[in-house]
Amino acid sequence: MAKLRFDALNHVLNRKMEDTVLPTELISDYYGSSVFHDKAMQQFLPRDIYKKIKECIVTGKQLERDIADHVASGMKAWALSKNVTHYTHWFQPLTGRTAEKHDAFFTPTEVGESLESFGGDQLVQQEPDASSFPNGGLRNTFEARGYTAWDPSSPAFIIGGVLCIPTVFVAYTGQALDYKAPLIKALQTLNDAAVPVAQYFDRNVARVHATLGWEQEYFLVDAALYGARPDLVLTGRTLFGHSSSKGQQLDDHYFGSIPDRAVAFMRDFEEESLRLGIPIKTRHNEVAPNQFECAPLFEEANLAVDHNLLVMDVMEKVAHRHHFRVLLHEKPYAGINGSGKHNNWSLATNTGVNLLSPGNTPKTNLRFLTFFINTIKAVNDYSDLLRATIASAGNDHRLGANEAPPAIISIFIGTQLTQVLNDLEKKVKDKGMSPDEKTELKLNIGKIPEILLDNTDRNRTSPFAFTGNKFEFRAVGSTANCSGPMTALNTIMAQQLREFYTEVENLIAKGKKKDDAILAVLREYIVQSKSVLFEGNGYGDEWVKEAQKRGLSNIKTTPHALGAYLDPKVVKLFEAAGVLTHEELEARTEIYHENYKLKIQIESRVAGDIALNHIIPAALEYQGRVIQTLKGLKDIYNEADFKLLSAPHDSIVREISGLVSNIRVDIEKMIEERKLANTKEQAEESSIIYCEKVFPYLQKLRYEVDKLELIVDDELWPIPKYRELLFTR
Ligand code: ADP
Ligand code: MG
Numbered sequence: 176m177a178k179l180r181f182d183a184l185n186h187v188l189n190r191k192m193e194d195t196v197l198p199t200e201l202i203s204d205y206y207g208s209s210v211f212h213d214k215a216m217q218q219f220l221p222r223d224i225y226k227k228i229k230e231c232i233v234t235g236k237q238l239e240r241d242i243a244d245h246v247a248s249g250m251k252a253w254a255l256s257k258n259v260t261h262y263t264h265w266f267q268p269l270t271g272r273t274a275e276k277h278d279a280f281f282t283p284t285e286v287g288e289s290l291e292s293f294g295g296d297q298l299v300q301q302e303p304d305a306s307s308f309p310n311g312g313l314r315n316t317f318e319a320r321g322y323t324a325w326d327p328s329s330p331a332f333i334i335g336g337v338l339c340i341p342t343v344f345v346a347y348t349g350q351a352l353d354y355k356a357p358l359i360k361a362l363q364t365l366n367d368a369a370v371p372v373a374q375y376f377d378r379n380v381a382r383v384h385a386t387l388g389w390e391q392e393y394f395l396v397d398a399a400l401y402g403a404r405p406d407l408v409l410t411g412r413t414l415f416g417h418s419s420s421k422g423q424q425l426d427d428h429y430f431g432s433i434p435d436r437a438v439a440f441m442r443d444f445e446e447e448s449l450r451l452g453i454p455i456k457t458r459h460n461e462v463a464p465n466q467f468e469c470a471p472l473f474e475e476a477n478l479a480v481d482h483n484l485l486v487m488d489v490m491e492k493v494a495h496r497h498h499f500r501v502l503l504h505e506k507p508y509a510g511i512n513g514s515g516k517h518n519n520w521s522l523a524t525n526t527g528v529n530l531l532s533p534g535n536t537p538k539t540n541l542r543f544l545t546f547f548i549n550t551i552k553a554v555n556d557y558s559d560l561l562r563a564t565i566a567s568a569g570n571d572h573r574l575g576a577n578e579a580p581p582a583i584i585s586i587f588i589g590t591q592l593t594q595v596l597n598d599l600e601k602k603v604k605d606k607g608m609s610p611d612e613k614t615e616l617k618l619n620i621g622k623i624p625e626i627l628l629d630n631t632d633r634n635r636t637s638p639f640a641f642t643g644n645k646f647e648f649r650a651v652g653s654t655a656n657c658s659g660p661m662t663a664l665n666t667i668m669a670q671q672l673r674e675f676y677t678e679v680e681n682l683i684a685k686g687k688k689k690d691d692a693i694l695a696v697l698r699e700y701i702v703q704s705k706s707v708l709f710e711g712n713g714y715g716d717e718w719v720k721e722a723q724k725r726g727l728s729n730i731k732t733t734p735h736a737l738g739a740y741l742d743p744k745v746v747k748l749f750e751a752a753g754v755l756t757h758e759e760l761e762a763r764t765e766i767y768h769e770n771y772k773l774k775i776q777i778e779s780r781v782a783g784d785i786a787l788n789h790i791i792p793a794a795l796e797y798q799g800r801v802i803q804t805l806k807g808l809k810d811i812y813n814e815a816d817f818k819l820l821s822a823p824h825d826s827i828v829r830e831i832s833g834l835v836s837n838i839r840v841d842i843e844k845m846i847e848e849r850k851l852a853n854t855k856e857q858a859e860e861s862s863i864i865y866c867e868k869v870f871p872y873l874q875k876l877r878y879e880v881d882k883l884e885l886i887v888d889d890e891l892w893p894i895p896k897y898r899e900l901l902f903t904r
Contacts, residue, residue, distance in 0.1 A: 177793070177893045179403045184895070186399035187903050190498060195439060207452035211250055211331040219249035232328050235363055243295035250331055251280065251293040254338040262293060264301045264323040265339040267354040268308040269766045271656050273484050276303050277337055298340060299325050309769065311762025313350050320347045326355060329481045332451050341481055350759050354658035357754050358477055361665040364752045368669040371676050373524055375689060376542040382525040385665050388473030389483050392514035392653050393490065394466050394502040395437055397903065400895045401500040406781050411504035412569070414782045414873065415790070417881040418510040419898035423463045431460045434904055436497065437467060444493040453482040463511040464901040473519060476665070480657045505652040506572035508897065509877070513573040514653035518660055521645035522546060532644040537621040541693065544620065548697045550646060551586055553671035554639055555704035557748070558584035559728050559739040560667065564660040566736035566767070568774035570652035575731060580638035580650045583722045583729045585709035587637035593710060595623055596701050603698040607691070636713030666752050733771045734862040740764045768858035775865040779849060782876050783842045789893040790880050791835050797887045798831040830886060834879050841879070845872035
């Protein structure tokens, strides 16, 4: 009965380890070799064309059409030199991952002849049949077609013999159908807003860009065991499974020695990533058994997002070669840690300055404080929007589960910076400061150390922590496309910096000196943003109470968090910044609701199937055996002895019957709730029913099935258990 499970276990135990193949090349020998980057462009493009495309990449300017022909020709020559046969526009539809459709360079000419062709037209724009991508009604009401358009700021790359050209994906009317288009707009608006502010401190600043360094957590599981778990295969997480007696309580996995099989896999996917120019630097074990993390050096945000999507893809592909499956889900296993994707974020100038890095002079520190305090104010004002950007069916399991930050958005800044802000608040006077007071304040500002001692470790429970020279948005889920949070964060920062600039200019116009004006506005922001700052333990119940007192939201589930996208304040924000229109926001919100609903719907169906077709038959089989034993006892013992000896068997039979009938009833009720939810036309209404009415049955079924797991003979249990999934190597 449990053949599949034991076959899978045997498979794992008998796997032959391949000999470790140590690298024969240095990383710097092949780093970026699959990317049409600077060096390749110089080699394959005429000098004037190279200069023009470089300018477009740096400034975000539109490329002239005839230049595109030259670029295409160079790109083709480069790709052919690497035996590439196909090309594709590579884009990010709102499914959350990437999409591609391959076309061959090969073009037949006359009978028996052909050539490799690829021109500016193919490079710049394509019209994929887009009708099956989520569009939230955008394309029904307007024009059915969608097209992809080249994003020259992210370089083309080769993967699996295919030249991939990063593109945005928009409807014929220009409305965004993807994650990339709004991100690019947000980064542009951030640049426009940040440059004038940065110029207060350095006239030479001409451009400001956002930087992103993501940290990707994931689990590995053996392919055979994975294949024997329909829930993992179909939903990415285990819907059932009693906790293993040993889990992560010994803390013996975190930063421990990485198992050989896992290292071999890491080497392999890192090498592919490095060839793609993704600067992967770090690998280590995470907290839970079989959980790991990888992280690259930070990059310009748009490029970093593309690289994260690529890495997720590469990991999944390479895992197959190593007989592993990668679990990117936020919560593959109940009872142990889930996976996140910390988004380390900062702002950098073309002059090479990190605007969130404290310096060593009063001037550089005033610059630091300006960007630091503006970030705090932006997060304070738009915390519900940030919460919405991290909402997903998977991440709901993680937030607030004492392993990840709660669903309350707050900021950790550390004691030293808390003191600096208190100091500013007290010392800056509206009516002007005496020269002595000014000198003292300047001295204090100048004293902010470059290295902030308590900003590395103590932030673990905060969803948004300052970590010395960047903010770390820690609440992002491991499957997320970072574009969602990054688009919002950069847009609110742009809006905030615009406001700041206006306020400072107003004070200057009224006769205040520049530095005094800056300090006065910053002081106001400190006063206004106090409630979002929290230094304590974010996992504690006291924080939930305290946050409520402060009026901070604590939105626990996705369907309730998504409403923030359509808050009039948020709509105004995105429209004013030119990042997303009201219609685009409505479409997106609908897609997110729909996505949530579908995820829970699938989980609910799979749970029903596994319970009915795998678990209950095993339980009844075992019950049958116990009944046989009871009959045997009855045959050989007298009434009194039978009564005594049959008690444990009797209770097993009854317990199994009780659990099995509960499971059957709960599945019926769950199906009824699904039916009700499916009658709702509004995606939001439907997703709320899935959340409030269907989801609780998943938890109830899990409780009942996990109880059965403890009763039924191990030999009969049909699906791999937690101890096997987490510890068999
Ligand atoms: P950890 O958070 O694990 O202690 P680090 O603080 O060294 O590790 O860095 C984590 C991530 O933060 C890395 O991906 C790194 O590239 C990124 N990072 C460092 N500086 C910046 C920055 N200025 N902007 C964005 N990301 C950054
Ligand atoms: Mg980190």
